[in-house]
Amino acid sequence: MEQESDLINAAQAGDPRAFERLVIQYQDMVARFVHRIIPSPEDREEVCQDVFVKAFFNVSKYRGEAKLSTWLFQIAYRTAISFKRKRVLSQVSLEDYEIADTRGDVLEQGDVSREIARQLGRLSLEERSVVTLYYMQDMSVDDIANIVERPAGSVKSILHRARAKLQERLESDLVEAGVQGIGL
Amino acid sequence: MTDRLDDQLRSFFRSENSSGLPSNFSWLVMQRIGQERIARARSRAQLLSLAVSVLALLCGIGLFIGYKFYISAPVPFFELPTPAVLSATTLFAFWFLDTLLKSKG
Numbered sequence: 001m002e003q004e005s006d007l008i009n010a011a012q013a014g015d016p017r018a019f020e021r022l023v024i025q026y027q028d029m030v031a032r033f034v035h036r037i038i039p040s041p042e043d044r045e046e047v048c049q050d051v052f053v054k055a056f057f058n059v060s061k062y063r064g065e066a067k068l069s070t071w072l073f074q075i076a077y078r079t080a081i082s083f084k085r086k087r088v089l090s091q092v093s094l095e096d097y098e099i100a101d102t103r104g105d106v107l108e109q110g111d112v113s114r115e116i117a118r119q120l121g122r123l124s125l126e127e128r129s130v131v132t133l134y135y136m137q138d139m140s141v142d143d144i145a146n147i148v149e150r151p152a153g154s155v156k157s158i159l160h161r162a163r164a165k166l167q168e169r170l171e172s173d174l175v176e177a178g179v180q181g182i183g184l
Numbered sequence: 185m186t187d188r189l190d191d192q193l194r195s196f197f198r199s200e201n202s203s204g205l206p207s208n209f210s211w212l213v214m215q216r217i218g219q220e221r222i223a224r225a226r227s228r229a230q231l232l233s234l235a236v237s238v239l240a241l242l243c244g245i246g247l248f249i250g251y252k253f254y255i256s257a258p259v260p261f262f263e264l265p266t267p268a269v270l271s272a273t274t275l276f277a278f279w280f281l282d283t284l285l286k287s288k289g
Contacts, residue, residue: 016214016217020214023210023214027203027205032197032200032201034203035203045206047198048209049213049216051242052213053216053217065250066222112192113196116196135190135193135197136197138194140186161190165187166189
């Protein structure tokens with residue numbers, strides 16, 4: 001099996017097959033991240049395509065200082081944010097999130113997962129992105145800071161704020177709904 | 185309390201195993217890249233052809249000015265108006281480079 005660095009070198013030399021292998025390797029990860037910013041499946045697919053097209057034309061600039069995933073997330077974050085700005089969707093409505101999640105597999109996870117998805121949708125784009133990268137990818141604060149182009153201290157405070165919001169809202173909503181056993 | 189929330193969030197993200205992308209997504213991306221490459225090559229070629237057209241037009245104007253000047257009062261080459269000298273020099277440089285590259289194969 002080819003090493004990732006070999007694939008990157010081949011892609012940088014202009015080999016489309018090597019790049020396609022990288023797309024296959026990273027597409028799910030990028031799509032799950034983009035899903036948190038762009039809930040609509042059609043738009044999400046378009047944004048994901050844009051991410052990899054941009055990556056292809058800029059892969060020669062990738063110097064390997066950060067992990068390839070970090071570099072791709074950086075492109076994905078910028079692309080998704082600029083897509084949202086173009087669409088003038090300053091805030092994702094809760095309905096969008098609920099629709100998106102009932103189509104996916106989250107609903108099957110039960111009330112708590114559904115509530116988490118709903119509350120994630122209520123966070124700001126930046127908070128949502130930071131929380132997603134931190135919990136979904138287990139990324140370090142420094143890597144996240146690199147992706148969202150903020151100082152590490154700001155990322156820590158965004159994460160802290162988002163966690164506090166989630167905790168407060170989840171507690172109150174789940175208590176209201178009478179869901180037992182969350183124990184936050 | 186916060187640890188519990190951390191666990192909940194981690195397990196929530198772990199449970200998302202479907203990306204929602206079509207199975208031929210990588211093929212679609214490569215198609216888009218192919219189209220983008222063609223579009224970029226086309227716009228580069230258009231830009232180049234525009235630049236060559238402008239240069240040819242300028243050279244034509246320069247040579248015309250030189251011809252008119254020379255017809256009315258014949259003078260040595262370097263006493264011709266500057267646009268005419270520049271045009272003729274540019275054309276000569278192109279011809280010279282072309283001959284040089286051809287001779288080197």
